[in-house]
Amino acid sequence: MTNKVNQGDLEILPSPLLTVINDLHSKYKSLKEGIVANYIPELAKVDPDLFSISIVTVDGQVYQVGDYQQLFTIQSISKVFAYGLALEDHGRDYVLTRVGVEPTGDAFNAIILDEQSKRPYNPMVNAGAIATTSLIKGAGATERLNRVLEMFRRYIGHDVFVDISVFTSERSTGHRNRAMAHLMLNFGMIDKNIEEALDLYFQQCAVMVNCHDLAVMAATLANRGVNPITGEQAVNSRYIKDILSVMYTCGMYNFAGEWAYKVGIPAKSGVCGGILAVVPNKMGIAVFSPPLDIRGNSVRGVKVCEELSGQLGLHLFECGKFGTGE
Ligand SMILES: NC(=O)CC[C@H](N)C(=O)O
Structure with missing residues (x-):
């Protein structure tokens, strides 16, 4: 017997959750809003119609619909996992001296540092992510890259690879990120x-995943750092609260407040069009749809998560969860 459910298995194992995501997929499939990221030339080539939703529960059940096997580069969603590795390498106190935990209310690529401390504001915006990645330990560039790839393998459950075209495309055009690195070097x-550090950051952003992989990664965070499919501990459970806290307050950039208000679960988006969301102790959710809104979040991804949260009652502060609900 299988506990893996996908569209093809619908007659064998129908489930309310699968019906919910199938309906949301049909509802938003024809939506034509947003534009795909084009400031990294290779990203502009993506098909805007690609669309998938995956859910993986902490007991390892899988529900998915659409193009969930389509590979894409993970982009900013990688920041969450690099932060976990930096915390494991140096501990909370040291990492806090290099990267803050304050939301910025600014765009993900804003060139700003905290006035007083000169730290980047948080690890989810580019400046903070570059500083975070620079903390990852290793004897040289190859060892550091291998540690990052090995970390992704634990979260996903299989080997991952860097898309070399996207990596070189970003490396040769990423002057804004380079400027941030110089500013941080100055301080x-x-x-x-x-x-x-920039090469490793561009490489981690160019790691290839699919929507299913993202949902497994999210479920691993929901499951105290243990991959619910393989049973492997991907990150020390003591850092789960740090990771989820910054995702909650900063993961959706200058939409983080509205997201926390409406959707109410920790999440991270990337210019690839992916959104990864974590329902602690329950499930990981991933949506992939490349067209982005003005803040760099997937248009369909935001809509699907808003509706999923409402329909499934996922908001962390939903009254019912305190036993006082209507
Ligand atoms: N928001 C994102 O996904 C940005 C990631 C991209 N690699 C960059 O650094 O600009």
């Missing part, structure tokens, strides 16, 4: 080997 927030 001693990042070590002098900034080209190596």
